[in-house]
Amino acid sequence: MKIAKELDKLIPYQAGKPIEETKREFQLKEVYKLASNENALGMSPKARQAIEAAVKDLFRYPDPAAFDLTQKFSKLLGVNPDELLFCNGSDEGIDLLIRVFCNPGDKILTSQYAFAAYGVRAGASRIEITNVPATSDFKIDLSAFKKHWTEKHKLIFLPNPNNPTGSYFNKAEFEDFLNDFGNRDDVMIILDEAYIEFVRAKDYPNGIEYYKKFSNIMLCRTLSKVYGLAGLRIGYLVGKPKYLNYLHRVRTPFNINYLAQVGALAAIDDLEYVKASQELVWMGLDYFAEEFKKLNIKAYPSEANFMLFDCAGPAAPLAQGLLKKGLILRPLMPYSLPNHLRISVGLKAENEIAMKWIGEIFSKR
Incomplete structure (x- = not known):
């Protein structure tokens, strides 16, 4: 059976590396995923309650x-x-x-x-x-x-x-x-x-x-x-x-x-949660910008919940080094940005650990 020839050149979308896969691969107990632009606060409490009550009707x-x-x-x-x-x-x-x-x-x-x-x-x-x-x-x-x-x-x-x-x-x-x-x-x-x-x-x-x-x-x-x-x-x-x-x-x-x-x-009715999510991201972006400046790493202004930064060389070895520590960031080779990484805003403690490890990796270059 022949497959449509146009699909031979189609490269599937590459999602962020899963936490459990990273734990298995590097034998880690704790992994921080700041790769997929997810909401670090988790699900809205009101949404969780509504979903738990609705399970009976599945x-x-x-x-x-x-x-x-x-x-x-x-x-x-x-x-x-x-x-x-x-x-x-x-x-x-x-x-x-x-x-x-x-x-x-x-x-x-x-x-x-x-x-x-x-x-x-x-x-x-x-x-x-x-x-x-x-x-x-x-x-x-x-x-x-x-x-x-x-x-x-x-x-x-x-x-x-x-x-x-x-x-x-x-x-x-x-x-x-x-x-x-x-x-x-x-x-x-x-x-x-x-x-x-x-x-x-x-x-x-x-x-x-x-x-x-x-x-x-x-x-x-x-x-x-x-x-x-x-x-x-x-x-x-x-x-x-x-x-x-x-x-x-x-x-x-x-x-x-x-x-x-x-x-x-x-x-969408949990306005308190939405506000908290926005404030967490804005504080995180400001923190990233300040820390990247201290490390003399070029980072780009962001209006989203993540930040792009320049590794001043191939990003793959840096991303791999961070994976071994337990930090998942997003490599951007699929975007033809091989010298850059993207970091999602996490919780305050996650952001601090991430920047500490990024600083350590960069200092060894």
Whole structure:
């Protein structure tokens, strides 16, 4: 049986190294994982309670329309319920968008160093992706998109803030971009705002405002980060009903499991937890910036819950040295950033241990 030839070159998405695997490999009792941009506070207490109470009903199929969740988020975002589609993590949302908007021969436009899942899902659908060169400091260069866009590019993916760099584009840059691409009927702009809840920049362009003004903007968001539900796999898209109707046609009927719906309903009401999650990240980012400066290590400003730093040479040996100590960071070879690592914000004690070990490893170079 032959396999589709296009898949021979497809490299699967590389997730962060699991804690248990690291313990087994290096015979460690304690491992700190600051690699996958997870919420260091764990799950919302209210979400945990709701999930524990719901376990008895797991023999039932979940609501295929996620009605309660859709109603609650429509009020939270100020959109109509039919402008929301919940998905099995934002990864599924990305996949659905590509399958619906792209025909054979079409292309996708995004930035160099953008979230790797775009390329993986595009490849799985046999769609070519074009990466617009980033700036010298790894920021998305919106001014360069016009030069690289062709009529074959049906989707533009714009992660803001971007993973793995933590950078963002501001209102002025985005509005200049929209002068060229806004309100067109030959291209759809996807704003991926997985980390929006951590943004502190005053000139950040909140996607929901632009979605309401432009006919060809859709939003992709997740509950994995500030809401701490990464293990339940739940995200959502915001879009015009005429487009979401087609995405509903191709998604699986029970794509949001029962516990994910229950947990999400509780988590978004836990405002104290959300605030604590944001404050933990902001304190952690400030701490990282200060400590990297002391170590004379170049780190990049971040509007997400992680920070990119320059190893001033191949990062793989440093990452391996930290693994042996019990610290998992994210190598970025898949992003063509072989000299950089990404560190997620953890608890205060985890951040301190991480920076101590990073300092020790760097001092031996």
